[in-house]
Amino acid sequence: MKQLTRRSFLKASSAGLGGTVLGGCSEGFDWATYFQDRFEEMSPEEVQKTLKRLEKYYSNKYKTKITVKGTPSKENTVFGYALDLSRCVGCRRCVYACVDENNISRDVQIHYIRVLKMKDGDMNLEESDHYYNPDKVPEDDSYYMPVQCQQCDNPPCVKVCPVKATWKDPDGVVVVDYNRCIGCRDCMASCPYRARKFNWREPEIPEDKLNTETHYLGNRPRYRGVVEKCHFCLQRTREGRYPACVEICPAGARKFGNLLDPESEIRLVLENFRTFRLKEELNTQPKFFYFFSLG
Amino acid sequence: MTEQTAQVGELRYFLGNLFSVLFKGGRLYYAWLAGLSCLLVVGFISFIPQVRDGLAITNMREQVSWGFYISNFCFLVGVAAAAVLLVIPAYIYHFKAIKKIVAFGELLAITAVIMAITFVMVDTGRPDRFWHAFPILGSLNLPRSILGWDIVVLNGYLIINLIAVTYMATTTYFGKEPNKRLIMPLILLSIPWAIMLHSVTAFVFNGLAARPFWNASILAPRFLASAFCAGPSLMILVFQILRKVTKFEIRDSAIFKLAEIISYAMAINLFLLVAEVYKEYYSDTHHFAPMIYLFFGLHEHNNLVPWIWSAMVFNVIGFLLFLIPKTRKNFVTLNIGCVLLFVGIWIEKGMGLVIPGFIPDPLGEIYEYMPSQNEVLVAIGIYAFGAILYTMLARVLIAIDTGILRYRSAPPLVIDYDDGVVAQDIMSKGVLTVTPEATIDDIRSILVGNRISGVPVVDGENKIVGVVSETDMVFSLMHQDLELYEKFKSVMVPRERQRGGKLGKTAAEIMSSPAITARENTPLMELTEIITSRKISRIVIVDSQEHPVGVVSQIDIVKSQGLSPAPMQPEINYTI
Numbered sequence: 049m050k051q052l053t054r055r056s057f058l059k060a061s062s063a064g065l066g067g068t069v070l071g072g073c074s075e076g077f078d079w080a081t082y083f084q085d086r087f088e089e090m091s092p093e094e095v096q097k098t099l100k101r102l103e104k105y106y107s108n109k110y111k112t113k114i115t116v117k118g119t120p121s122k123e124n125t126v127f128g129y130a131l132d133l134s135r136c137v138g139c140r141r142c143v144y145a146c147v148d149e150n151n152i153s154r155d156v157q158i159h160y161i162r163v164l165k166m167k168d169g170d171m172n173l174e175e176s177d178h179y180y181n182p183d184k185v186p187e188d189d190s191y192y193m194p195v196q197c198q199q200c201d202n203p204p205c206v207k208v209c210p211v212k213a214t215w216k217d218p219d220g221v222v223v224v225d226y227n228r229c230i231g232c233r234d235c236m237a238s239c240p241y242r243a244r245k246f247n248w249r250e251p252e253i254p255e256d257k258l259n260t261e262t263h264y265l266g267n268r269p270r271y272r273g274v275v276e277k278c279h280f281c282l283q284r285t286r287e288g289r290y291p292a293c294v295e296i297c298p299a300g301a302r303k304f305g306n307l308l309d310p311e312s313e314i315r316l317v318l319e320n321f322r323t324f325r326l327k328e329e330l331n332t333q334p335k336f337f338y339f340f341s342l343g
Numbered sequence: 344m345t346e347q348t349a350q351v352g353e354l355r356y357f358l359g360n361l362f363s364v365l366f367k368g369g370r371l372y373y374a375w376l377a378g379l380s381c382l383l384v385v386g387f388i389s390f391i392p393q394v395r396d397g398l399a400i401t402n403m404r405e406q407v408s409w410g411f412y413i414s415n416f417c418f419l420v421g422v423a424a425a426a427v428l429l430v431i432p433a434y435i436y437h438f439k440a441i442k443k444i445v446a447f448g449e450l451l452a453i454t455a456v457i458m459a460i461t462f463v464m465v466d467t468g469r470p471d472r473f474w475h476a477f478p479i480l481g482s483l484n485l486p487r488s489i490l491g492w493d494i495v496v497l498n499g500y501l502i503i504n505l506i507a508v509t510y511m512a513t514t515t516y517f518g519k520e521p522n523k524r525l526i527m528p529l530i531l532l533s534i535p536w537a538i539m540l541h542s543v544t545a546f547v548f549n550g551l552a553a554r555p556f557w558n559a560s561i562l563a564p565r566f567l568a569s570a571f572c573a574g575p576s577l578m579i580l581v582f583q584i585l586r587k588v589t590k591f592e593i594r595d596s597a598i599f600k601l602a603e604i605i606s607y608a609m610a611i612n613l614f615l616l617v618a619e620v621y622k623e624y625y626s627d628t629h630h631f632a633p634m635i636y637l638f639f640g641l642h643e644h645n646n647l648v649p650w651i652w653s654a655m656v657f658n659v660i661g662f663l664l665f666l667i668p669k670t671r672k673n674f675v676t677l678n679i680g681c682v683l684l685f686v687g688i689w690i691e692k693g694m695g696l697v698i699p700g701f702i703p704d705p706l707g708e709i710y711e712y713m714p715s716q717n718e719v720l721v722a723i724g725i726y727a728f729g730a731i732l733y734t735m736l737a738r739v740l741i742a743i744d745t746g747i748l749r750y751r752s753a754p755p756l757v758i759d760y761d762d763g764v765v766a767q768d769i770m771s772k773g774v775l776t777v778t779p780e781a782t783i784d785d786i787r788s789i790l791v792g793n794r795i796s797g798v799p800v801v802d803g804e805n806k807i808v809g810v811v812s813e814t815d816m817v818f819s820l821m822h823q824d825l826e827l828y829e830k831f832k833s834v835m836v837p838r839e840r841q842r843g844g845k846l847g848k849t850a851a852e853i854m855s856s857p858a859i860t861a862r863e864n865t866p867l868m869e870l871t872e873i874i875t876s877r878k879i880s881r882i883v884i885v886d887s888q889e890h891p892v893g894v895v896s897q898i899d900i901v902k903s904q905g906l907s908p909a910p911m912q913p914e915i916n917y918t919i
Contacts, residue, residue, distance in 0.1 A: 158405075162706060164707075172707070173706050174629065174707035176706065176707050176708075207488060208488055208550075208551070209484055210476055210483065210488045210490040210491040210493075211476055211481060211482050211483065211491075212482045212483075213475070213482075228472070228475055229472075230467050230470075230473065232466075233467075233468070234488075234547070236408040237408060237548075237551055237553070237554060237701075238551045240552065240553035241706070242405070242704055242705045246398075246405065246408060247397070247468070248401075248403075248404070250396075273398065273467070273469045274469060275468075327705075
C-alpha cells in the first residue's frame with residue numbers, strides 16, 4: 049500500500065514537473081528515470097514498461113536497436129566460480145573479452161577483472177604487479193592471480209549502500225541498479241577486492257563494439273556517475289551460457305556453474321581440489337574459489 | 344482587510360530593515376563580502392567542468408575513490424561540534440558568560456553542516472538523484488547503511504539547530520519571552536545529537552573491514568576529541584572578530600573557558616593518536632602500511648609526508664600554547680594556538696584520515712592522490728559560501744539582539760545582559776599602585792597610611808605586573824630567620840600560591856605575579872568564584888589595557904549584598 053501511494057505521488061509529480069521542464073529540453077533525455085522504482089521492487093508490468101522505455105532510450109542514443117532483458121534468477125541456482133591459478137598464464141584475454149561483452153567504458157578504461165602478477169611463493173598483494181607488460185607470458189618465477197567481483201555471500205558493499213541501489217539477487221549475484229545509484233562510492237570504499245568501478249565520465253563505447261543484447265542488471269550501457277561491477281555476465285548465464293571470461297580463457301583456467309547442482313563443473317572442482325578464497329578472514333564468504341589443479 | 348494590509352506593511356518594514364542589515368555596512372564589510380563573492384564565483388566556475396564532464400576532472404580514481412571533498416566533509420562535521428561545546432557549559436553548568444554567545448555557536452554549526460552537505464553533493468556522481476536518500480520518498484537503506492544513518496543524523500542536527508536559533512531570534516524580534524519548556528528540550532537534545540553526529544560519521548569509515556587504516560575502534564573517540572579542538576578554535580577567532588567589528592559584547596572569561604576545554608580535548612586527542620600509532624607500529628602487520636605511507640612514505644611514494652608532519656608540529660605547539668595558562672590567557676599566543684590547531688586538525692582529520700585509507704588499495708596498488716586544481720577551487724568556493732552565510736546570519740542575529748531589527752509594536756528592547764551587579768558597581772576606585780622598584784618601607788607606609796591590605800604593582804606603562812599583599816610583607820620581613828619563614832609559609836600560604844611569599848627587598852621581588860585580575864564588567868558571581876577558588880582576599884579590576892582601575896575585596900562583596908538587618912526581637916513576646 050505504501051508502495052502504491054509513493055508511486056502514484058511520483059507519477060503525479062512527474063507529470064507536472066516533466067511537463068513543465070521537458071518542453072525546453074533535448075529529446076534524448078530520459079526523464080522517467082527519476083521516477084522509476086528500484087528494479088527489485090517493481091511489479092512484472094512495471095518491469096516490462098521500464099525495459100521498453102530503456103530500449104527506446106538506448107536505441108535512440110546509440111542509433112541501433114538494443115534489447116534490454118529483465119530475466120530473473122533461475123530457481124535452485126546459486127552461481128559459483130573457480131579459478132585455476134596453476135593454469136592462468138596472465139594473458140589478460142579475459143579482461144578485454146569482459147570489456148567487449150559488457151559494454152564497459154573504454155575511456156576512462158574500466159576493467160572488471162584485474163590480473164595480478166605474483167612472485168612465486170608469495171601471496172602478499174602489496175608485492176603484486178598490476179602493470180606487467182613483457183613480450184611473452186607466462187614469465188619465470190611468477191604466477192598470475194586474476195581478481196574480479198567475488199560475489200560475496202556476505203557482501204559489505206550491499207549493506208553500506210545508502211539508497212538500496214545494490215543487492216544480492218537470488219542466484220547469488222550482487223547487482224547494481226544503475227538508475228538508482230547516486231554515485232556516493234561508499235561501496236567502492238567497502239570492497240576488499242576492488243571489484244566496484246565508477247564511471248568518472250560518460251562511458252565511451254565504440255559504435256561497432258556495442259553489444260546490443262543486454263540485461264537491466266547486467267551489461268546495458270551505464271550512465272556517467274554511477275557504480276558498476278562484474279555480475280557473472282548475467283545476460284548470458286541466466287540464459288544458460290558461460291560468462292565471457294570463461295569462454296575466452298585459452299588456458300581453461302576458469303570454471304563456472306551452479307553450486308546447487310551436484311553435476312555442475314563448479315561442484316566437480318570443489319569436490320576434487322583444495323580451494324581457497326581471497327581474504328577469507330574478512331568473512332565476506334566469496335562464491336569465487338581459487339585452486340591449483342597442477343602440481 | 345485592514346489587518347492584512349497591516350501585516351503586509353509589517354512584512355515590508357521587516358524586509359526593508361533586513362535588507363539594510365545585510366547589505367549596508369562599512370567599507371571593510373563591503374570589501375569582505377566582495378572578496379568572498381569573488382572566491383565563490385571562482386569556485387562555481389571551477390565546478391562547471393565537473394558538471395559537464397563528470398568527476399573525471401578530479402584526481403580521484405578507482406584506487407583512491409574519495410578525496411579532497413570527503414576530507415573536507417569529515418573536517419566540517421567536526422567543526423559543527425562547536426555549538427554543543429558552548430551549550431554544555433552554558434546550560435548544564437549555567438555559565439552565564441557563555442550563554443549569551445551560544446546562538447553564535449549554533450550558527451556556526453548550521454553553517455558547517457550546510458558546507459559539509461555541499462561537499463557531499465559535489466562529490467556524488469549523481470547529485471540529481473539526491474532524493475533517493477530521502478526517507479519514505481526515496482529508498483533510504485535503514486537500518487543497515489551507516490551512510491544512510493549519517494544522512495539522517497546530519498540533517499537532524501541541522502534542523503535542531505535551525506529551529507533553536509530561529510525560535511530564539513523570532514521571540515526576541517517580537518519582544519516575547521521564549522517558552523523555556525519548548526526550547527530547553529531541543530537545546531539539551533542537541534548535545535547527545537552532536538556526539539551522535541560525530542560517532543556516526545566516524546562509523547561510516549570505521550565499519551569498513553576492507554580498509555585497515557579506518558577499521559580501528561579508536562576512530563570515533565578520536566573524531567570527537569579532535570572535533571572539540573578545531574571547532575572551538577575557530578569560534579574563539581570568530582568571537583574576537585565579532586566583538587571588534589560589532590557592538591556585541593563577548594567577555595574574555597567566555598573565551599578563556601573555551602580555551603580551557605580545548606586544552607583538555609587536545610590532550611585526549613594526542614593521547615588517542617599515540618595509542619593508535621603504537622598499536623600499528625608495535626604489531627607491525629601489513630595493516631601498518633597505510634600509516635607508514637602517511638608518516639614516512641611507502642615504496643618511495645610520499646606525497647602526504649610533509650603534510651602530516653606539519654600537522655603534528657602544529658598540533659603539538661598548539662596544544663602547548665593551550666596547556667600553559669600564561670599563553671592561553673594571552674590573546675596573541677591564544678590566537679596563534681587557535682590557528683595552529685585549526686590547520687593541524689584540518690590536515691590530520693581531513694586528507695590525513697581519508698587518503699591513507701585507500702593507500703595501498705585492497706589489491707596492493709599505490710596511487711598517489713593530490714587534489715586537482717578544480718577540486719581545490721571548488722572547495723575554496725564552498726568555504727567562501729560558508730563565510731558569506733555565517734556573516735549574514737550573524738549580522739541578522741546581532742541586529743535582533745541589539746534591537747536594530749525589531750517588530751514595531753514590540754515592547755522596547757531591554758538590553759538585559761542579566762549580569763546583575765558587576766565589578767564596576769562595587770569596586771573601590773582610585774586604586775593606589777607602586778612601581779616594581781618600590782622598597783618594603785615605601786609599601787608599608789602606603790598600606791598602613793591608607794589602611795589597605797594590598798597594592799598592585801605596575802610597570803612604566805601603568806600595566807599591572809603583580810600584587811603585594813600583607814602576607815607578602817610579613818614574609819619579606821622574616822628574612823633574618825629562615826627557619827621561621829619556612830614554617831610560617833607552609834602554614835599560611837595555600838599550596839597553590841607557594842610561589843608567592845618570597846624573600847626580598849623591593850616590590851618586584853616580593854610581589855605575587857602574575858596578578859589575579861578581572862575586567863570591569865565581570866559579574867559578581869564570577870568574582871566570588873575567583874576569590875574563593877584562588878584563595879585570595881582581593882581582586883584587582885583592570886581595563887582592556889590591563890591598567891588597574893579598582894579593587895574588589897572580600898568585604899566589598901559582602902557589602903554589595905545589602906543585607907537587611909535581622910529584626911530585633913522583643914524581650915517578652917506576650918499579648919493579652
